[in-house]
Amino acid sequence: MKQWLMVVLALAGLGLGVWGLSRYAPPPEGVGIGKRAPDYRVPFAENGDSIDLRQHYAGQVTLVNIWATWCLPCRAEMPSMQEIYADYRDRGFRIAAVSVDAGSPGKVLEFQREYGLTFDILHDASGGIQQAYRTIGVPQSFLIDRDGVVRWIELGEEDWRLPRHRELIEQLLGD
Secondary structure, three states, rough: OOOHHHHHHHHHHHHHHHHHHHHHHHOOOOOOOOEEOOOEEEEEOOOOEEHHHHHOOOOOOEEEEEOOOOOOHHHHHHHHHHHHHHHHHHOOOEEEEEEEEOOOOOHHHHHHHHHHHOEEEEEEEEEEEEEEEOOOOOOOEEEEEOOOOOEEEOOOOOOOOOOOHHHHHHHHHOO
């Protein structure tokens, strides 16, 4: 009997806690189209120097791509990302490719060399960027305008050479 009373009290306490959080906690900010992109501090894979994404890419049209070396769709989309970066970098287009691989950045750097990637490769071994950007998988991409506002979000592999992607990037570059 005493055990059941303890179970009922524990469940009642949990229920009260959930009710209190749902009623009085601030709503989550979330990442959405038309909202300012969250700021997040992340190191470069190559040298470990940390940057604030929002500050570092201010005034640029930026593709934030959250990925991992073990992710096959991530591997598949990287060549097309390199191609659009080469085509638009001189016009103010940047790519911040944030790897969420656990451990040291060695395998991330090896991946960068293997694919000949020249855009920014960042490494967040903690995976905290997935919480900051509220991702639901990898790869997930966020296209951010010069004012730091999210203009496009997509989950999964993309072929960045497609006309619809190029048109969107050109529209955001606007020059």
